[in-house]
Amino acid sequence: MILTCLCVIITGLVACGQRDQVRPMMVGHDAVADQTNADQAKQVIASMEEVVDVKGVSLEDKIYVAPQVRHRSRFNLEGIRKEGFERIKKRHPDATVYFSTDKKIYMELEKLEQQLQKRTISKGRLKKRLGELEELMKG
Structure with missing residues (x-):
């Protein structure tokens, strides 16, 4: 009985200390617009401890x-935004980077990722939607 309780407690403590690896959706270069840069940026951000x-x-x-x-x-969103932006900028110094911790932006990008993967969005429509997101991300 004591051994069973001890095993349960140790298993619980070990499980709490482990972090699941974040595996973002990789869209790739076969989409309507090449998503290699976004895929690389997502991998960089996925390695951050705060990111789910x-x-x-x-x-x-x-x-x-x-x-x-x-x-x-969530109490350190400003620090997360700054660190995330810097990590992407370091990897892609010539790119214009838009980084947001806003849930609405997350959901909109999720929709666009799915549309790109399924090839159900045109390049023109993608450009328009990203322009709208730019405005939201600027403030």
């Missing part, structure tokens, strides 16, 4: 990224 999931889309020299942040990390 990340969505992102790229078009031409612009990269749009929105992570979903752990609940306990």
Whole structure:
């Protein structure tokens, strides 16, 4: 009985210390617009401890990224935004980076990722939607 309780407690403590690996959706270069830059940016952001999931889309020299942040990390959103932006900019210095922790932006990028993967959006429509997101992300 004591051994069973001890095993349960140890298993619980070990499980709490482990972090699930974030695996963002990789759209790739077969989409309507090449998503290699967005996929690379998502991998960089997925490695951040505070991030649960990340969505992102790229078009031409612009990269749009929105992570979903752990609940306990929400008090440090400004720091997460700054660090995430810097990580992407370091990897893609010539790109214009838009980085937001806003849930609405996350959901919109998720829709665009799915449309790109299914090839149900035109390049013109993608450009228009990203322009609208740019305005939201600027403030």
